[in-house]
Amino acid sequence: MTLALADRLRHVEGSPTLALAAKAKALAKAGKPVLDFTAGEPDFPTPAHVKQAGIQAIEANHTRYTPVAGILELRKAIANNLAHRLGLKYADAEVMVSCGAKQALYNALQVLCDPEDEVIILTPYWVSYDPLVRLASATPVFVETKEADGFQPDPAAVKRAITSKTKAIILNSPSNPTGAVIEESRLKELAAVVKGARSDDSLLIISDEIYDQIVFPPARVRSIVQVDPTLIDRTILVNGVSKSYSMTGWRIGYAAGPKNVIDAMINLQSHSTSNPASISQYAALQALTGDQQDVQRMVAEFQRRRDRLVNGLNQLKPLRCTMPGGAFYAWCNVSGLGQSADATAAQWLEDALVATVPGEGFGAPGYIRLSFATSLEQIEEALTRLGQWMRTRKPAGAVRSVERG
Known part of the structure; x- marks a missing residue:
């Protein structure tokens, strides 16, 4: 039997970022070498x-x-x-x-x-x-x-x-x-x-x-x-x-x-x-x-990761990223691939084992969010895998390109 729920929950779904993070963790637990870029949290230990x-x-x-x-x-x-x-x-x-x-x-x-x-x-x-x-x-x-x-x-x-x-x-x-x-x-x-x-x-x-x-x-x-x-x-x-x-x-x-x-x-x-x-x-x-030096060190490391990830993604045409001024996310325009961001994120996870979050959940179809709250080594490996995917990909699910304007 399915019990009736409150009407106010009709338009409320679970967090897509948490759902995709859980999927990435499940794949990793199953032995897949997944690179997880869904995280909305720093990867550093608490000071x-x-x-x-x-x-x-x-x-x-x-x-x-x-x-x-x-x-x-x-x-x-x-x-x-x-x-x-x-x-x-x-x-x-x-x-x-x-x-x-x-x-x-x-x-x-x-x-x-x-x-x-x-x-x-x-x-x-x-x-x-x-x-x-x-x-x-x-x-x-x-x-x-x-x-x-x-x-x-x-x-x-x-x-x-x-x-x-x-x-x-x-x-x-x-x-x-x-x-x-x-x-x-x-x-x-x-x-x-x-x-x-x-x-x-x-x-x-x-x-x-x-x-x-x-x-x-x-x-x-x-x-x-x-x-x-x-x-x-x-x-x-x-x-x-x-x-x-x-x-x-x-x-x-x-x-x-x-x-x-x-x-x-x-x-x-x-x-x-x-x-x-x-x-x-x-x-x-x-x-x-207390001492704030750990915060300063984290921010400096985030900046190094940001620079490598954003610059690397911008080299994978037609992907396009603006340089973020803060937080720890790269916001990548993937509409030039000729398919939905959902389709692209699904293919990145299935074919390249790179977990990301498509922009539909952020109210912005055509984009994908990648967290750089991960190591430089993981960023390098992800760029390598995505580069390989770009060379061998199979398009699906067309969507119009998101213009710069």
């Missing part, structure tokens, strides 16, 4: 001093419930970190800790959105934005960014998408999947659009900044609240320790924003997960307040 803080938390019996919003020491550390890195001032009560940045996004959308509300999402987008908006009973409205423009948001297009129903705009810089870092000039224009859209402050910004420490010169990441501090009272800033500190499994994210919104998010969390794991909170505290 030793951070792991030690977790061990010490266990030994000190910090294993009970904590406040739902997180231990005060961590909330203070987050506020201090935002003040030190970004020059933004948040009170402890304007910060909450969550079970990863994804939960902070979920909490924010749940407490902000009503049925009939709209949320603007820039495409290509992280795969979870669409379902997170739908789970909040709101409607996603997509605004395209273009390869020819470096996947920068077009403020005029955003302005055209705003209606009386628009509740929020989601920004993600650096972007997953494109790696684009929103330029300061664009942020200023977007700030003006938000402020000019209505006579009140009812149009909000959700700024997902989870990759903001993984940035490659000359790119320079800025938060929209840094660019226009008057937006601090209508922006929910979301971040965490997962990406920058290689702590994806520890599940610690956070949100900072207006106190009434943060209070509502805390209330919601009290009825879902309660507090984030106590041990993870103490490890995150050490990550934010």
Whole structure:
């Protein structure tokens, strides 16, 4: 017997990135020499001093419930970190800790959105934005960014998408999947659009900044609240320790924003997960307040990998990649192959044993995402295999080419 499910789940499917990662792992477990480029997490170990803080938390019996919003020491550390890195001032009560940045996004959308509300999402987008908006009973409205423009948001297009129903705009810089870092000039224009859209402050910004420490010169990441501090009272800033500190499994994210919104998010969390794991909170505290050299080393290594992967893919015509300014993804235009990205990704996995994520799940058919959170040796081998595939491939499933414009 098939039981009836809630109507709101009709348009919500599992994460395609996690599904493809699981498929790659299954093939590897079966003995296939799969090269996995699906990962949305660093391949480095959590820094030793951070792991030690977790061990010490266990030994000190910090294993009970904590406040739902997180231990005060961590909330203070987050506020201090935002003040030190970004020059933004948040009170402890304007910060909450969550079970990863994804939960902070979920909490924010749940407490902000009503049925009939709209949320603007820039495409290509992280795969979870669409379902997170739908789970909040709101409607996603997509605004395209273009390869020819470096996947920068077009403020005029955003302005055209705003209606009386628009509740929020989601920004993600650096972007997953494109790696684009929103330029300061664009942020200023977007700030003006938000402020000019209505006579009140009812149009909000959700700024997902989870990759903001993984940035490659000359790119320079800025938060929209840094660019226009008057937006601090209508922006929910979301971040965490997962990406920058290689702590994806520890599940610690956070949100900072207006106190009434943060209070509502805390209330919601009290009825879902309660507090984030106590041990993870103490490890995150050490990550934010301790030595930062591991972060710098990881970013430098990511840059070396980025350069090799992107340059190598661009040599495999007609593949085409822009150079990402941040995060750890190469966003590859494969439409010149004359088939869908789904078909290409399937062939890469079947024929070359290279696992990637097609762009359909990111709202951008014709592209494939490859994570360079893997070794240079794996990158070299993948480029060799893909080069061989290009020479012997069998086209299937035609799709029009995605133009640069």
